[in-house]
Amino acid sequence: MADTHWLDIVKKAAVLAVKHEKPCDYIVGTVTSAKPLKIKLSGGDGLELDADFLHLAENVTNHTVKVSFSGSEQEMNIHNALKKGDKVLMIRKWGGQDFIVIDRVVGG
Numbered sequence: 001m002a003d004t005h006w007l008d009i010v011k012k013a014a015v016l017a018v019k020h021e022k023p024c025d026y027i028v029g030t031v032t033s034a035k036p037l038k039i040k041l042s043g044g045d046g047l048e049l050d051a052d053f054l055h056l057a058e059n060v061t062n063h064t065v066k067v068s069f070s071g072s073e074q075e076m077n078i079h080n081a082l083k084k085g086d087k088v089l090m091i092r093k094w095g096g097q098d099f100i101v102i103d104r105v106v107g108g
Helices: 002-020
Strands: 024-032 038-041 049-050 055-058 064-070 074-080 087-093 099-104
Touching: 024 099
Parallel strands: 055 099
Antiparallel strands: 024 038, 024 087, 038 049, 064 074, 087 099
């Protein structure tokens, strides 16, 4: 009986240690400003992050890609920069304050 109690205490301590380390997790936010970029985190205290804490995946930026049509290579401009009001999906860096914005959230 005492061994089970001790094991429960160790399990709880391990869970608290992992939470304290702030493991990476996905987070939804809303763009509150495009220039300069600011994103407010959903839920919790509604912390607003500025560009110093944000890294952008190419998918949420304006960029150029090369495409081929009938053997001819062309460049195509993709206009996909974030706009005020966009809901975004982010991943927080393990144990840190940095976030990578990986895509927009669509639907519910």
